Amino acid sequence: MTDGSTAQERPTRDRQAASEEKRRLILDAAVRVFARSGYHTSRVSDIAEEAGIAHGLLYHYFSSKEEVLATVFRENWGELLGRLAHVESSNEPADEQLRGMAKILLRSWRNDPDLVRVMVREVARSSHLNDQIEEIGAAFSTIQRVVERGQAEGVFRPDLDPRLASWIFYGGLEEILTGWVLGQLPDGDEEVARAERTIIDVVCGGLTVRGGSGS
Amino acid sequence: MTDGSTAQERPTRDRQAASEEKRRLILDAAVRVFARSGYHTSRVSDIAEEAGIAHGLLYHYFSSKEEVLATVFRENWGELLGRLAHVESSNEPADEQLRGMAKILLRSWRNDPDLVRVMVREVARSSHLNDQIEEIGAAFSTIQRVVERGQAEGVFRPDLDPRLASWIFYGGLEEILTGWVLGQLPDGDEEVARAERTIIDVVCGGLTVRGGSGS
Amino acid sequence: MTDGSTAQERPTRDRQAASEEKRRLILDAAVRVFARSGYHTSRVSDIAEEAGIAHGLLYHYFSSKEEVLATVFRENWGELLGRLAHVESSNEPADEQLRGMAKILLRSWRNDPDLVRVMVREVARSSHLNDQIEEIGAAFSTIQRVVERGQAEGVFRPDLDPRLASWIFYGGLEEILTGWVLGQLPDGDEEVARAERTIIDVVCGGLTVRGGSGS
Amino acid sequence: MTDGSTAQERPTRDRQAASEEKRRLILDAAVRVFARSGYHTSRVSDIAEEAGIAHGLLYHYFSSKEEVLATVFRENWGELLGRLAHVESSNEPADEQLRGMAKILLRSWRNDPDLVRVMVREVARSSHLNDQIEEIGAAFSTIQRVVERGQAEGVFRPDLDPRLASWIFYGGLEEILTGWVLGQLPDGDEEVARAERTIIDVVCGGLTVRGGSGS
DNA sequence: GATGAATGAGATTTCATTCAT
DNA sequence: AATGAATGAAATCTCATTCAT
Numbered sequence: 091m092t093d094g095s096t097a098q099e100r101p102t103r104d105r106q107a108a109s110e111e112k113r114r115l116i117l118d119a120a121v122r123v124f125a126r127s128g129y130h131t132s133r134v135s136d137i138a139e140e141a142g143i144a145h146g147l148l149y150h151y152f153s154s155k156e157e158v159l160a161t162v163f164r165e166n167w168g169e170l171l172g173r174l175a176h177v178e179s180s181n182e183p184a185d186e187q188l189r190g191m192a193k194i195l196l197r198s199w200r201n202d203p204d205l206v207r208v209m210v211r212e213v214a215r216s217s218h219l220n221d222q223i224e225e226i227g228a229a230f231s232t233i234q235r236v237v238e239r240g241q242a243e244g245v246f247r248p249d250l251d252p253r254l255a256s257w258i259f260y261g262g263l264e265e266i267l268t269g270w271v272l273g274q275l276p277d278g279d280e281e282v283a284r285a286e287r288t289i290i291d292v293v294c295g296g297l298t299v300r301g302g303s304g305s
Numbered sequence: 306m307t308d309g310s311t312a313q314e315r316p317t318r319d320r321q322a323a324s325e326e327k328r329r330l331i332l333d334a335a336v337r338v339f340a341r342s343g344y345h346t347s348r349v350s351d352i353a354e355e356a357g358i359a360h361g362l363l364y365h366y367f368s369s370k371e372e373v374l375a376t377v378f379r380e381n382w383g384e385l386l387g388r389l390a391h392v393e394s395s396n397e398p399a400d401e402q403l404r405g406m407a408k409i410l411l412r413s414w415r416n417d418p419d420l421v422r423v424m425v426r427e428v429a430r431s432s433h434l435n436d437q438i439e440e441i442g443a444a445f446s447t448i449q450r451v452v453e454r455g456q457a458e459g460v461f462r463p464d465l466d467p468r469l470a471s472w473i474f475y476g477g478l479e480e481i482l483t484g485w486v487l488g489q490l491p492d493g494d495e496e497v498a499r500a501e502r503t504i505i506d507v508v509c510g511g512l513t514v515r516g517g518s519g520s
Numbered sequence: 521m522t523d524g525s526t527a528q529e530r531p532t533r534d535r536q537a538a539s540e541e542k543r544r545l546i547l548d549a550a551v552r553v554f555a556r557s558g559y560h561t562s563r564v565s566d567i568a569e570e571a572g573i574a575h576g577l578l579y580h581y582f583s584s585k586e587e588v589l590a591t592v593f594r595e596n597w598g599e600l601l602g603r604l605a606h607v608e609s610s611n612e613p614a615d616e617q618l619r620g621m622a623k624i625l626l627r628s629w630r631n632d633p634d635l636v637r638v639m640v641r642e643v644a645r646s647s648h649l650n651d652q653i654e655e656i657g658a659a660f661s662t663i664q665r666v667v668e669r670g671q672a673e674g675v676f677r678p679d680l681d682p683r684l685a686s687w688i689f690y691g692g693l694e695e696i697l698t699g700w701v702l703g704q705l706p707d708g709d710e711e712v713a714r715a716e717r718t719i720i721d722v723v724c725g726g727l728t729v730r731g732g733s734g735s
Numbered sequence: 736m737t738d739g740s741t742a743q744e745r746p747t748r749d750r751q752a753a754s755e756e757k758r759r760l761i762l763d764a765a766v767r768v769f770a771r772s773g774y775h776t777s778r779v780s781d782i783a784e785e786a787g788i789a790h791g792l793l794y795h796y797f798s799s800k801e802e803v804l805a806t807v808f809r810e811n812w813g814e815l816l817g818r819l820a821h822v823e824s825s826n827e828p829a830d831e832q833l834r835g836m837a838k839i840l841l842r843s844w845r846n847d848p849d850l851v852r853v854m855v856r857e858v859a860r861s862s863h864l865n866d867q868i869e870e871i872g873a874a875f876s877t878i879q880r881v882v883e884r885g886q887a888e889g890v891f892r893p894d895l896d897p898r899l900a901s902w903i904f905y906g907g908l909e910e911i912l913t914g915w916v917l918g919q920l921p922d923g924d925e926e927v928a929r930a931e932r933t934i935i936d937v938v939c940g941g942l943t944v945r946g947g948s949g950s
Numbered sequence: 951g952a953t954g955a956a957t958g959a960g961a962t963t964t965c966a967t968t969c970a971t
Numbered sequence: 972a973a974t975g976a977a978t979g980a981a982a983t984c985t986c987a988t989t990c991a992t
Contacts, residue, residue, distance in 0.1 A: 109972085130345040134966060144974045146968080155966065211430050215483050223487055230489075247506075254503040257484055258477035265476025266469065268430050272438055274445075275472065288469040291462075293507060320992085324955075349983065359957045364984065535971085539976075560775040564962065574978045579963065645856050645913050653917055660919075677936075684933040687914050688907035695906025696899065698860050702868055704875075705902065718899040721892075722938060754951085779987060789953045791989080800987065 113151045116141045117165070120158045125204035129159055129212045163213045163222055166205055170194065171225070174232045184240025188259065189290045191233060195263045196282050196289075199270050207271050214264065230256050259293050328366050331356045332380070335373045340419035344374055344427045375437070378428045381420055382440055385409065389447045399455025403474065404505045406448060410478045411497050411504075414485050422486050429479065445471050461509075474508050543581050546571045547595070550588045555634035559589055559642045590652070593643045596635055597655055600624065604662045614670025618689065619720045621663060625693045626712050626719075629700050640701050644694065660686050676724075689723050758796045761786045762810070765803045770849035774804055774857045808858045808867055811850055815839065816870070819877045829885025833904065834935045836878060840908045841927050841934075844915050852916050859909065875901050904938050 119141035123132045134155050138145035152158045177190040199206050213222060233256035240246035266285050269275030334356035338347045349370050353360035367373045392405040414421045428437060448471035455461035481500050484490030549571035553562045564585050568575035582588045607620040629636045643652060663686035670676035696715050699705030764786035768777045779800050783790035797803045822835040844851050858867060878901035885891035911930050914920030 105972090112972090133964085145966095146975060147973055149967070150972070215426050215429075215487065223489065227489060247510075250506055251499060251503050253490070254481065254500055255507055257480045257490065258504055258507050261476040261478070261480025261483075262473035263476070265472045265479065268476075269472050272430065274438065274442060275468070284466060285469055288466050289473055291465055292470055292473050295462075320954080327955085348981085360983095361958060361985080362956055364986095365955065368984095370983075535975080542976085563960085575962095576964080576979060577977055579965095580976065585962075641860050644860075645917065653919065657919060677940075680936055681929060681933050683920070684911065684930055685937055687910045687920065688934055688937050691906040691908070691910025691913075692903035693906070695902045695909065698906075699902050702860065704868065704872060705898070714896060715899055718896050719903055721895055722900055722903050725892075750951090757951090778985085790987095791954060792952055794988070795951070 109151075112141075112143070112147075116143070116148060116151055116158070117162055121162055121202075121204050121208055124159065124162070124212055125207040129208075159208075159212065160221070162205075162208060164225070166209070167213075167222075167225055167229075170198070171228055171232070174229060178232050178236060184236050184243065184245050185290070185294050187236045188233070188240075188294065189286065191236070192263055192286050192289050196266065196285050199267055200279065200282060203270075206267055210264065210268050210271050230260060233259055255293075259289075262289050262293060327358070327362075331358070331363055331366055332373070332377055336377055336417075336419050336423055339374065339377070339427055340422040344370075344423075374423075374427060377420075377423060378437055379440065381424070382428075382437075382444075385413070386440070386443055386447070389444060393447050393451060399451050399458060399460050400505070400509050402451045403448070403455075403509065404501065406451070407478055407501050407504050411481065411500050414482055415494065415497060418485075421482055425479065425483050425486050445475060448474055470508075474504070477504050477508060542573070542577075546573070546578055546581055547588070547592055551592055551632075551634050551638055554589065554592070554642055555637040559585075559638075589638075589642060592635075592638060593652055594655070596639070597643075597652075597659075600628070601655070601658055601662070604659060608662050608666060614666050614673060614675050615720070615724045617666045618663070618670075618724065619716065621666070622693055622716050622719050626696065626715050629697055630709065630712060633700075636697055637701050640694065640698050660690060663689055685723075689719075692719050692723060754796075757786075757788070757792075761788070761793055761796055762803070762807055766807055766847075766849050766853055769804065769807070769857055770852040774853075804853075804857065805866070807850075807853060809870070811854070812858075812867075812870055812874075815843070816873055816877070819874060823877050823881060829881050829888065829890050830935070830939045832881045833878070833885075833939065834931065836881070837908055837931050837934050841911065841930050844912055845924065845927055848915075851912055855909065855913050855916050875905060878904055900938075904934075907934050907938060 116137065120132075120137045123136045123140050126132075127136065134148060135145040137155075137158065138148050141148075148158070152161065173194050174191055177187050177194070180187065180190070182190065214226070230253075234252050237246060237250075237252040237255050237259075241248045241250075241252060266275060266289065270277055275281070331352065335347075335352045338351045338355050341347075342351065347370075349363060350360040352370075352373065353363050356363075363373070367376065388409050389406055392402050392409065395402065395405070397405065429441070445468075449467050452461060452465075452467040452470050452474075456463045456465075456467060481490060481504065485492055490496070546567065550562075550567045553566045553570050556562075557566065562585075564578060565575040567585075567588065568578050571578075578588070582591065603624050604621055607617050607624065610617065610620070612620065644656070660683075664682050667676060667680075667682040667685050667689075671678045671680075671682060696705060696719065700707055705711070761782065765777075765782045768781050768785050771777075772781065777800075779793060780790040782800075782803065783793050786793075793803070797806065818839050819836055822832050822839070825832065825835070827835065859871070875898075879897050882891060882895075882897040882900050882904075886893045886895075886897060911920060911934065915922055920926070
C-alpha cells in the first residue's frame with residue numbers, strides 16, 4: 091500500500107499517532123516529576139508543565155492524577171512481568187533463572203532511574219492503589235514457581251517455604267534498589283554487577299561457609 | 306515536711322507527668338491513624354479526634370503534622386536500634402545474632418502491627434524527611450558489623466560484600482513485614498516463627514542443596 | 521485575512537483583556553473592603569465576595585493577601601507620583617507648584633475616598649512591607665526639590681531645612697486627609713477648597729501676621 | 736507612724752503595690768513588643784514573655800489584648816494632654832505656646848522611642864479603637880484654642896481657619912515623628928532641636944520671604 | 951495570684967478538577 | 972485538541988481566651 095490511504099484515513103491515523111505520542115509525553119513527564127517530588131507533593135500542573143502542555147489537557151488523557159500514577163505503574167510493571175515470564179519459560183536451571191530475574195530488576199536502575207524511584211517509593215508498598223497489589227503479586231508468583239521447580243528438580247532445598255523464599259529474594263533485590271534510590275549504596279555499572287553476584291550468592295548459596303567436600 | 310517536697314514542687318511534677326502522658330496519647334493515636342489512612346491522607350484533626358483532644362492542642366506538643374510522624378519514627382526506631390545493639394553485644398555466634406535480629410524485627414509485627422504498618426509504608430522509603438536516613442542506616446551498620454565479624458571468625462563466606470549482604474538480609478525481613486502489612490502473606494504466630502526460620506535458612510544457608518558432591 | 525489576525529490570535533487578546541479586567545475588579549474590591557474593615561480585619565474571602573469571584577481565584581492573580589495590598593499601594597501611589605512629577609516639571613513658581621501638589625493630594629479624597637482611607641490608614645505608616653518606604657520617599661523628594669528651588673529662586677526663606685519643610689508640608693496634608701477619613705474634619709467640596717487655601721497660607725505664608733513693623 | 740500599720744494592713748498595701756507594679760510591667764512590655772512587631776502581629780504570649788509572666792496572667796490585669804493597647808494609649812496620651820494643657824495655661828504668647836507644644840511632642844521621641852512608635856503606627860489613625868478619637872481630638876482642641884487666642888490677640892492672622900491650622904501644625908509634628916520612626920529622617924538631639932525650630936518657623940512664619948520692612 | 955494546658959473559631963492558602971472558549 | 976480561568980472543598984496552622992489546678 092504505497093499510498094492507498096484516503097484523504098480521510100490519513101489524518102485520522104496521524105491523529106491517533108499524535109494522541110498516543112502526547113499520552114506518552116505526559117506519562118514520561120509524570121515519572122520525572124514523581125521521581126523528583128513524590129506523588130503527593132507533585133501537582134498536576136507540575137506534570138503538565140514538565141510535559142509542556144496546559145494542565146487542563148491532562149484530563150483528556152487521564153481521568154485523574156491517581157490514574158496517571160496507576161498507568162505509569164501498570165504499563166511498566168506489565169513490561170517487567172513479561173520479561174520475568176520470558177526468563178521463567180527458558181530452559182535454564184532454576185538458579186540461573188533467578189540470576190536472570192535479578193539482572194532484570196537490578197539493571198532497571200541503570201536504564202531508568204526515575205522510573206525505579208517512582209516504583210520503589212510510590213508504588214511498591216504505598217498502597218495508593220489497592221488494585222496494584224494483585225499485579226505485584228504476579229511477580230512473586232513467578233519467582234515462587236521458579237523456586238518450586240528448583241526444589242522439585244532437586245537443585246533447591248525442599249524444606250524451605252517457597253513463597254517466603256520468593257519474598258525474601260525479591261525483598262533483597264528491592265532493598266538494594268532502595269539503597270541506590272536513597273543514595274545510600276554506591277552506584278555504578280560495577281556495583282550493579284556486584285549486587286547481582288551477591289544476591290545470587292547469598293540467596294542461593296547462603297552466607298554460611300559450606301562444609302563437607304570443599305567448596 | 307518529711308519528704309522534702311515543697312507545695313510548689315508537687316503540682317509541677319504532676320503536670321509534667323500528665324503532659325508526658327498526653328504527648329504519648331497523641332503519638333499513639335497518630336500511629337493508629339497513620340496506619341489506617343496513611344500519612345498524607347490523614348488529617349491532623351483525625352489524630353486529635355482519635356486522641357480525644359482538640360486539634361489545636363496537638364500543636365502544643367508538636368510543631369507540625371510532619372513532626373508527629375518524625376517523632377513516631379525516631380522514638381520507635383531508636384528503641385529498635387537499642388535492641389539490635391543489645392543483640393550485637395551478646396556473645397552469640399554471628400548467625401545466632403542474625404537470628405536474634407530477625408526475631409526482633411519480625412515479632413514487632415505481632416507486638417504492634419499499626420506501628421509496623423506506619424514504619425513500612427510511610428517512613429522506610431517514603432522520603433519524608435531525609436534526617437531519618439541516617440538513623441535507618443544505623444540498623445544496617447549493625448547488621449553489617451555482625452556479618453563482618455562472622456566472616457572474620459570464619460563462620461561466613463569471606464568473599465561476599467558485607468554491606469550488600471546486610472541490605473539483602475534486611476530487605477528480606479522488610480519484605481516479609483510488607484507482605485503481612487499488605488495482607489499478602491499469611492499471618493499468625495506460627496507464620497512468624499516460620500518466617501524467622503526461613504530467612505535465616507535462606508540468608509545463612511542459601512537455597513541451594515548442600516551436597517557432598519559439590520555443585 | 522485583511523486584518524492580519526489569525527484565528528489563534530484574537531481569543532488570546534480577548535482573554536488577556538478579560539484577565540486584566542478581572543485583576544482590576546479584585547483590586548477595586550480590595551480597596552473597598554480594606555477601607556471598610558481595615559487590612560488585618562478583612563478576610564480574603566471578603567475581598568472575593570465583594571469582587572463576585574471564588575476566593576481561590578484571587579490567588580490566580582495575586583500570591584497573597586499582602587500582595588494585594590502592596591499592589592493597591594504601588595499602582596495608585598505610582599500614579600500619584602506621576603502627577604506630582606508633572607507639577608514639578610511645570611514652569612510655575614515654587615509656591616504655585618506646592619499649591620498644585622496640595623490640590624492633587626487633597627482632591628484625591630473626593631475622587632476616591634476609599635482609596636485614601638486605605639492609603640492613610642493601612643499603608644502610610646503601617647509598616648506592612650518596607651519596600652514601600654522608598655516609593656513614599658519619592659513623594660517627599662519631589663516636594664523637597666520644589667522647596668529647594670523656591671529657596672534658590674529667592675521665593676522661599678533660605679534658612680530653613682528643605683527636607684524637614686517638605687515633611688511638614690506633607691504631614692499637614694496627610695493630617696487633613698486623616699481628619700476626613702476619621703470623620704473629624706468637616707467634609708465637602710467647599711471644605712476641600714478651604715483646606716487647600718489654608719495649607720498653602722500656613723506653610724507658605726505662616727501664621728504670624730505680616731507687618732510693616734517686623735516681628 | 737513609724738510602724739502603726741496592722742499586720743492586716745501591710746500585706747494588703749504590699750499586694751496592691753505589687754499588683755500595680757506587675758500591671759506596669761505588662762504595659763511596658765506591651766509597648767516594646769508592639770513597637771517591635773506591630774499590634775496585629777504581636778501575640779499575647781509575646782507580651783507575656785517580654786514581661787516575664789505566664790500569658791494567662793495577663794488576663795488578670797487586662798480583659799483583652801485590645802485593652803492593653805487601649806490602656807497604653809490612654810495612660811500615655813492622658814499624660815501628654817496634661818502637659819499640653821499646662822502649656823496652654825501659661826502666660827506665654829501664642830507662638831511661644833505652640834513652640835512649647837512642639838517641644839513636648841518632638842522630645843517624646845528621645846524620651847521613649849518605643850512609645851512613639853506605637854502611638855504613631857498603631858493608634859494615631861489605625862482606628863483599632865474608636866473611643867480614642869475623642870481623646871486625640873482633645874489635643875487638637877488645645878492647639879486650636881491657642882491658635883484662636885493668637886488670632887484674638889492679633890499675633891496670628893485672623894483669616895485662617897484655626898481648626899485646619901491646628902491640624903496642619905499637628906500633622907507636621909506627627910510626620911516628623913513618623914520620619915524618625917521609619918528611619919527616614921536623621922535622628923539625634925541636634926536634629927530634634929532643628930525640627931523644633933523648623934516647625935515653628937514654617938507654621939508661624941511661613942516659607943515665603945517676608946516683604947516690606949525687612950525681616 | 952500564677953501557671954500553662956486546653957479549646958476551637960477562623961484565616962490563609964493549595965490544588966485537583968471542571969468547563970467555557 | 973487545547974487552553975487556562977474558575978471553582979470550592981479541604982487542610983494546616985495560629986492564637987486569643989478560658990479554666991482547672
